Amino acid sequence: MIFRRLKSSLRRFYDGRYYKSKIYNVSSAEDSQLKSIYCSDRPFEERVYCLVEYFVSSWIKSSSEDYTRAYFDGAFSYNARDVDAIEGTTRFLPFIASVLMNPNYQKLTLLSEKNIPLEEMFMLSIVNGTDPNSTGYWGEVSDYSQLICEGADVALAVWIARERIITKLSAEQKSYLLIWLKKCASKKTVDNNWHLFRQTILSVLSSISSEESIDNSSYERIKDFYVGDGWFSDGVGKNFDFYNAWAFHYSLFWLSRIDEGLDSKFITSANFQFCLKYQKIFTLRGFPLFGRSQCYRMAASAPLIASMVLNNSAVEKGTIKRIFDQTWKFFILNGGVVKGVPTQGYLNQDLRFLDEYSGPASSLWGLRSLILVLQINSDDEFFKIPENPLAIEVSDYEELVDSINMKIVGNKSTGTVDIKWLDREVQPNFIEPYSWKLKFKEFLSQRPQRPKNHIIKNKLKEYTSEYPFIKDKN
Numbered sequence: 474m475i476f477r478r479l480k481s482s483l484r485r486f487y488d489g490r491y492y493k494s495k496i497y498n499v500s501s502a503e504d505s506q507l508k509s510i511y512c513s514d515r516p517f518e519e520r521v522y523c524l525v526e527y528f529v530s531s532w533i534k535s536s537s538e539d540y541t542r543a544y545f546d547g548a549f550s551y552n553a554r555d556v557d558a559i560e561g562t563t564r565f566l567p568f569i570a571s572v573l574m575n576p577n578y579q580k581l582t583l584l585s586e587k588n589i590p591l592e593e594m595f596m597l598s599i600v601n602g603t604d605p606n607s608t609g610y611w612g613e614v615s616d617y618s619q620l621i622c623e624g625a626d627v628a629l630a631v632w633i634a635r636e637r638i639i640t641k642l643s644a645e646q647k648s649y650l651l652i653w654l655k656k657c658a659s660k661k662t663v664d665n666n667w668h669l670f671r672q673t674i675l676s677v678l679s680s681i682s683s684e685e686s687i688d689n690s691s692y693e694r695i696k697d698f699y700v701g702d703g704w705f706s707d708g709v710g711k712n713f714d715f716y717n718a719w720a721f722h723y724s725l726f727w728l729s730r731i732d733e734g735l736d737s738k739f740i741t742s743a744n745f746q747f748c749l750k751y752q753k754i755f756t757l758r759g760f761p762l763f764g765r766s767q768c769y770r771m772a773a774s775a776p777l778i779a780s781m782v783l784n785n786s787a788v789e790k791g792t793i794k795r796i797f798d799q800t801w802k803f804f805i806l807n808g809g810v811v812k813g814v815p816t817q818g819y820l821n822q823d824l825r826f827l828d829e830y831s832g833p834a835s836s837l838w839g840l841r842s843l844i845l846v847l848q849i850n851s852d853d854e855f856f857k858i859p860e861n862p863l864a865i866e867v868s869d870y871e872e873l874v875d876s877i878n879m880k881i882v883g884n885k886s887t888g889t890v891d892i893k894w895l896d897r898e899v900q901p902n903f904i905e906p907y908s909w910k911l912k913f914k915e916f917l918s919q920r921p922q923r924p925k926n927h928i929i930k931n932k933l934k935e936y937t938s939e940y941p942f943i944k945d946k947n
Contacts, residue, residue: 478918485919488554495544495558497534499812503527512806517798518856521846522577524801528840529572529581531813532565533594540598541609545814547833548824551921552619557832559611562598563623564837566630569595571847573634578847596638599631600646603653611653616661619830624657625670625724628677632731635681651682665708666716668694669724676731692728692735695721701876703747707765713877714764714931715773722747722776723841726783741785748780748787750872753864753881754890754938755796759803759819761892761936767826768817771809771839774800778845781855790854791861797842798860815839820940824907826930829921865890890938897934904929 510523535543543561550557572578573592581591589597601609614620631638631650642650658674672691679687698705705721706712722744729740754760755774762770774797780787804810807820815836816822849855864870865883872881878896883889905924915922 482917482919485554489549489919492544492549492554492558495537495542496546497544497813499531499534503530503813504811507810508805512802517794518577520798521843524843525572525578525847526581527810528565528568528813528843529591532562532569533591535561535813536594536598537609539601539607539609540594541602541607541611543834545833546812547814547817547822548827548831548923549921550832550835551829552832555612556619557834559602559620559623560832560837561834562602563611563626564834564840566595566598567626567633568837568840568844568847570630570634571844573637575847575851577851592637595630595634596641599627599638599650600642602627603650604646605649605653614653614656614660617663618657618660621657621660621662621667622670624654625673628654628657628674629727632677632680632727639681651678651685654678662691663708664694665698665712666695666705666720666724668692669720669728672728673724673731676728676735680731687732689735695725696736696739699743701746702750702874703743703745704874704877711877712931713879715762715769716764716766717747718751718774718776719766719769719772719838719841722779723772723845726776726779726845729783741783744776744780744783745785745787748777748785750874750881752777752788752792752796753870753872753883754892755800755863756865756888756890756938757799757803757863758888759800759938759940761890761938762819763892763933763936764930765828766831766835766838767819767930768815768831768836769838769841770819771801771804771815771836771843772841774842775845778842778849782845782848789861791858792863794855794858795860795863797846799863800842824923825904826926827921827923829923887939892936894934897932899934900928900932902929902933 507523507527511520532543535545541562542558543565544558545561572581573595601607602611604610611620654674655678658671662668662671668691675688678685698708700706704713705717707714707716725740728735729737760773777788777793777796781790781793804820809816809820814834817824817827817831817836865885865888869885870883878894880893880895882891882893905926907924911922911924
């Protein structure tokens with residue numbers, strides 16, 4: 474057993490060295506340019522264009538030669554190093570597809586060193602990643618595999634760009650794509666938000682292939698987690714966090730687009746109820762963050778943007794615009810986007826709170842808010858209207874979300890928002906450090922040994938938007 478563990482650690486060590494050798498060294502000037510433009514007073518459309526261009530450039534420069542992987546600086550996950558590299562592409566693909574389909578970005582002339590257009594890079598990624606005879610093949614899929622999660626983004630990207638790529642695939646290429654996606658959808662998944670991955674894949678398969686019948690069993694399981702007021706528990710129990718924003722409502726929006734006959738009344742209604750009070754957690758300086766996967770925080774505004782596209786009138790467009798804009802501004806201004814990706818923390822990298830399943834590119838789920846903005850028609854008033862003040866800029870408030878026993882408390886004078894969980898007991902606010910002992914253990918095992926900090930992330934009675942976002946009452 475000791476020999477087997479040592480062999481595994483050595484393999485991961487050398488795989489890690491290979492991964493690091495592929496990382497493109499993003500110039501600090503690129504990060505500075507993004508900050509100087511996006512955090513300026515330039516027109517909104519111009520600043521969003523800069524943001525889009527930054528991330529498109531990041532994927533191109535960090536990609537492998539066959540565009541199936543991308544390599545970024547950061548702490549590894551517990552997955553294989555190659556899976557971390559695959560995430561670097563798959564999590565970009567829905568974004569790249571959205572850029573390709575948005576007429577405002579057709580003149581984006583970013584080219585690789587081989588002078589390959591963006592659409593061809595995208596095609597190569599899909600074709601090479603799903604072809605079992607390709608050296609860039611993403612691999613066989615097993616039960617509970619991370620590839621199931623990544624397969625959902627691949628499927629969504631294909632659906633978004635379907636009008637440009639499906640007819641360009643050869644019969645063999647399309648067959649490989651469908652077979653790989655079906656493998657992802659046929660495996661066992663975790664009984665939580667992962668059902669969204671399976672349902673997304675199944676819905677896309679049914680949409681792009683006349684031979685595939687629709688299977689909504691995973692969608693029905695997701696509905697079992699619904700508790701009211703637009704909130705879902707992330708699995709059985711009372712697991713309430715921002716996965717409601719960047720997983721449940723984001724994915725449900727897409728499912729309603731892919732399959733227009735899929736329970737649109739419930740999806741629209743749930744989003745409406747969720748956004749009515751959710752909008753009030755945002756401030757000009759972030760929001761009270763709790764739960765898992767905190768590095769996805771740039772996607773927090775996703776359900777609000779979805780509500781606008783769904784046209785459910787939950788929140789005024791000017792308010793949604795300000796929430797999206799101020800959230801991205803705050804994080805970019807405070808070092809939250811570095812070297813081509815959102816950092817592995819709230820602002821800068823903070824490995825005390827980075828889940829062990831998160832790798833260097835996992836934070837690219839943060840692009841989900843930007844992906845939804847790219848779905849808005851270029852002539853929509855959203856891009857021209859002035860921003861409305863946030864609720865916190867107008868008055869004090871208290872909002873109770875009955876179904877989850879959560880109270881949102883806004884203080885106008887301080888500009889802060891607190892989240893109070895009414896059914897929780899006060900817990901000690903001790904933050905376990907990422908100690909040298911953990912780092913040494915991680916070096917020996919070549920697996921993440923980062924602190925769990927489960928209580929801090931999931932069990933505190935109160936959270937605040939005031940950085941470092943955890944109130945110290947000790």
